[in-house]
Amino acid sequence: MSFKKVTTGNHAVSYAVWSSRVQVISAYPITPQTQIVELLSEIVAEGQLDAIFINVESEHSAMAACIGAAATGARAFTATSAQGLALMHEMLHWAAGARLPIVLANVNRAMAPPWSVWTDQNDALAQRDTGWMQIYNESNQEVYDSVIIGYKVAEQVRLPFMTVLDAFVLSHTSEPVEILTQEEVDEFLPPREFDPKFYSIDLNDPRGYGLLTMPSDYYEFRYKVQIAHEKALEVYKREVELFAEIFGRKYGVFEEFMLDDADYVLVTSATLTSDAKYAVKKLREKGIKIGVLKMRLFRPFPFEDIRRVLGDRKKVAVIDRNIGFGHHGIFYQEIKSALYPLEKRPPVFGYIIGIGGRDVTPADIEDIVDDMLKREEMTEIIWKGVRL
Amino acid sequence: MSEKKTRRIWDVPDDELLHHGHTACQGCGGALSMRLALKALGENTVITIPACCWTIIAGGFPGHALKVPVFHTAFETAAIVATGIKGGLNMTGRKEVISMAWAGDGGTFDIGIQALSGAAERGEDIIYVVYDNEAYMNTGIQRSGATPVGAWTTTTPYKRPNPRPKKNLMEIMAAHRIPYAATATPAFPEDLIRKFRKAKALAGKGLRFIHILSPCPPGWKMASDYSIHVARLAVESRVFPLYEIEDGGKSYTINYWPKGIPVEDYLKIQGRFRHLFRPGGEKWLEAFKQDIEDKWNTLVQKHIATHGTTDNIPRGFYK
Numbered sequence: 001m002s003f004k005k006v007t008t009g010n011h012a013v014s015y016a017v018w019s020s021r022v023q024v025i026s027a028y029p030i031t032p033q034t035q036i037v038e039l040l041s042e043i044v045a046e047g048q049l050d051a052i053f054i055n056v057e058s059e060h061s062a063m064a065a066c067i068g069a070a071a072t073g074a075r076a077f078t079a080t081s082a083q084g085l086a087l088m089h090e091m092l093h094w095a096a097g098a099r100l101p102i103v104l105a106n107v108n109r110a111m112a113p114p115w116s117v118w119t120d121q122n123d124a125l126a127q128r129d130t131g132w133m134q135i136y137n138e139s140n141q142e143v144y145d146s147v148i149i150g151y152k153v154a155e156q157v158r159l160p161f162m163t164v165l166d167a168f169v170l171s172h173t174s175e176p177v178e179i180l181t182q183e184e185v186d187e188f189l190p191p192r193e194f195d196p197k198f199y200s201i202d203l204n205d206p207r208g209y210g211l212l213t214m215p216s217d218y219y220e221f222r223y224k225v226q227i228a229h230e231k232a233l234e235v236y237k238r239e240v241e242l243f244a245e246i247f248g249r250k251y252g253v254f255e256e257f258m259l260d261d262a263d264y265v266l267v268t269s270a271t272l273t274s275d276a277k278y279a280v281k282k283l284r285e286k287g288i289k290i291g292v293l294k295m296r297l298f299r300p301f302p303f304e305d306i307r308r309v310l311g312d313r314k315k316v317a318v319i320d321r322n323i324g325f326g327h328h329g330i331f332y333q334e335i336k337s338a339l340y341p342l343e344k345r346p347p348v349f350g351y352i353i354g355i356g357g358r359d360v361t362p363a364d365i366e367d368i369v370d371d372m373l374k375r376e377e378m379t380e381i382i383w384k385g386v387r388l
Numbered sequence: 389m390s391e392k393k394t395r396r397i398w399d400v401p402d403d404e405l406l407h408h409g410h411t412a413c414q415g416c417g418g419a420l421s422m423r424l425a426l427k428a429l430g431e432n433t434v435i436t437i438p439a440c441c442w443t444i445i446a447g448g449f450p451g452h453a454l455k456v457p458v459f460h461t462a463f464e465t466a467a468i469v470a471t472g473i474k475g476g477l478n479m480t481g482r483k484e485v486i487s488m489a490w491a492g493d494g495g496t497f498d499i500g501i502q503a504l505s506g507a508a509e510r511g512e513d514i515i516y517v518v519y520d521n522e523a524y525m526n527t528g529i530q531r532s533g534a535t536p537v538g539a540w541t542t543t544t545p546y547k548r549p550n551p552r553p554k555k556n557l558m559e560i561m562a563a564h565r566i567p568y569a570a571t572a573t574p575a576f577p578e579d580l581i582r583k584f585r586k587a588k589a590l591a592g593k594g595l596r597f598i599h600i601l602s603p604c605p606p607g608w609k610m611a612s613d614y615s616i617h618v619a620r621l622a623v624e625s626r627v628f629p630l631y632e633i634e635d636g637g638k639s640y641t642i643n644y645w646p647k648g649i650p651v652e653d654y655l656k657i658q659g660r661f662r663h664l665f666r667p668g669g670e671k672w673l674e675a676f677k678q679d680i681e682d683k684w685n686t687l688v689q690k691h692i693a694t695h696g697t698t699d700n701i702p703r704g705f706y707k
């Protein structure tokens with residue numbers, strides 16, 4: 001039987017990696033991710049998980065080690081944050097281009113300079129176009145489940161999968177998490193077996209992988225990555241259904257909170273969603289018909305679902321804990337572009353908040369709603385709480 | 389029919405694991421070396437190749453000129469991808485397979501040295517080979533940390549040739565206390581093959597490192613049929629001695645006592661050293677010779693420290 005454990009987001013990742021019977025782990029320490037790999041080292045050293053742990057000298061090598069391991073057909077895992085993820089950038093492209101189902105846990109941390117270890121989303125969102133799937137989490141339970149679901153989806157569509165959790169707010173905060181037994185996980189995610197159809201390195205069928213490809217062929221390789229993402233959306237939806245059937249926890253491409261009759265919608269992601277939910281409950285008491293759409297799956301992007309759920313609303317506010325410099329909040333850009341094909345579409349307001357781990361409270365969210373309700377003209381970027 | 393009696397003078401497998409259809413230049417030392425290396429290692433080998441000439445040599449999509457799997461990877465990652473592959477092979481029931489990184493000097497002395505150092509220090513179970521053509525040849529002959537002092541490249545033009553001596557990578561590797569480091573060239577194929585066999589036999593003991601001097605006719609500015617010749621001159625002039633470092637960097641063995649021919653014989657047939665023999669070139673020639681002499685003397689001392697004598701060094705391979 002599964003059991004509840006009070007655990008941090010970081011350790012929830014480690015337990016999920018154990019549950020997923022990962023075979024090769026390679027990682028490098030960085031605050032606030034470090035505990036993920038510390039616990040995993042222990043789990044491997046104790047022989048609880050039959051895996052190889054490669055203690056590399058950099059994140060670039062951590063990703064490269066996972067690439068080598070995954071190329072042979074082994075299940076591989078790494079975790080990082082901010083500078084580490086940025087250092088991996090070249091190899092993130094490699095993992096996706098080589099179609100390797102690696103899972104990476106990124107603890108969202110603000111990029112330097114100036115140095116910061118606190119949360120915002122620019123590190124992960126800067127990897128948007130590498131070909132990785134990305135999912136954002138609100139709770140430690142979501143974090144745990146996302147790793148297992150991540151492998152299940154990744155291995156079917158042969159794309160790498162990044163699960164993202166906020167620095168400290170999740171990584172170092174304890175919450176009860178239901179940890180599944182090995183039999184339960186195995187039922188959903190069987191141990192990885194060598195399967196020649198994945199084109200893993202096979203001594204009986206020697207091939208060249210990633211070799212020089214002329215313009216006459218390269219284009220199609222890229223096209224297929226895109227097709228894999230489109231397929232991944234379906235596969236993800238199917239797998240979260242199955243996950244819900246077995247374990248009773250239902251995840252969608254996003255989560256809808258008090259949306260049924262909502263005229264106004266706050267689009268959020270990750271932990272500030274909890275503040276938004278709290279604020280929305282209070283605003284509902286005041287008679288404001290408002291709800292929350294919490295983004296989970298960022299890549300592949302669920303365009304159709306977004307259009308279906310947001311198309312008819314009076315106003316939408318997107319709350320971004322990130323900034324696409326020289327443009328707007330990154331979720332804002334994406335939501336707005338998703339709505340563009342609709343003939344009738346709501347005005348979308350873009351709020352930036354909580355950069356570099358500045359605290360976000362329910363009162364901040366109520367202010368945002370007040371501001372949005374007052375605005376006549378659609379406004380694309382509003383810096384909430386910036387000191388001038 | 390009379391039975392034809394052949395006496396094999398060397399023990400080299402007939403198997404060819406590098407096929408026709410590869411796209412190396414004529415006389416490419418890297419291609420010659422790979423052919424010999426695979427004869428020693430056999431089919432149960434997976435190769436990791438970072439960005440270098442070998443990215444091209446192995447063949448463009450959908451071709452593949454080797455009879456073993458090759459994983460192409462980013463420039464600085466040969467050692468670590470080979471490590472990851474070894475881990476994956478072990479975890480998927482293929483422990484007996486050799487994982488070999490095969491990189492150029494740029495990918496080894498320069499951009500890849502961090503991952504190589506990490507893998508060496510941790511004792512990863514891989515064979516790491518650098519085929520050293522003493523410059524970035526793939527991108528058109530730019531200097532690397534392996535370029536000799538005084539040499540011309542496109543980024544160290546004749547008027548301002550490479551200012552400092554070639555990095556002594558063998559010593560750097562020895563300092564990592566790895567079980568085996570050896571030098572080789574395709575001009576001494578038996579020696580090269582023996583070293584790959586040794587590296588193979590040391591599976592499970594840590595990273596085994598082989599440094600191959602790999603002549604490059606276009607990059608060294610010489611005729612393509614000079615490749616073997618120039619590699620032999622490199623050994624005979626002590627520019628590139630053949631030796632092994634064993635027992636975790638503790639014991640040194642020179643495998644062949646060079647004839648000690650003039651260094652000029654080696655330099656003069658290569659256009660990249662042409663300016664050394666023109667007015668103003670003397671100081672570069674001197675610097676080159678000094679570097680070679682220093683390295684040779686240190687090496688001989690280390691051989692003596694191990695063996696007590698130089699008398700045990702073979703004066704010729706073929707008796």
Ligand SMILES: Cc1ncc(C[n+]2csc(CCOP(=O)(O)OP(=O)(O)O)c2C)c(N)n1
Binds near residue numbers: 441492494495496521
């Ligand atoms: C990160 C990165 N920087 C630069 C390059 C461009 N590049 C490709 S091969 C190469 C030179 C390789 O030199 P070397 O390792 O000596 O191998 P060779 O081409 O001489 O065989 C360079 C600079 C690259 N592929 N990746």
Ligand SMILES: [Mg+2]
Binds near residue numbers: 492493519521
């Ligand atoms: Mg080179």
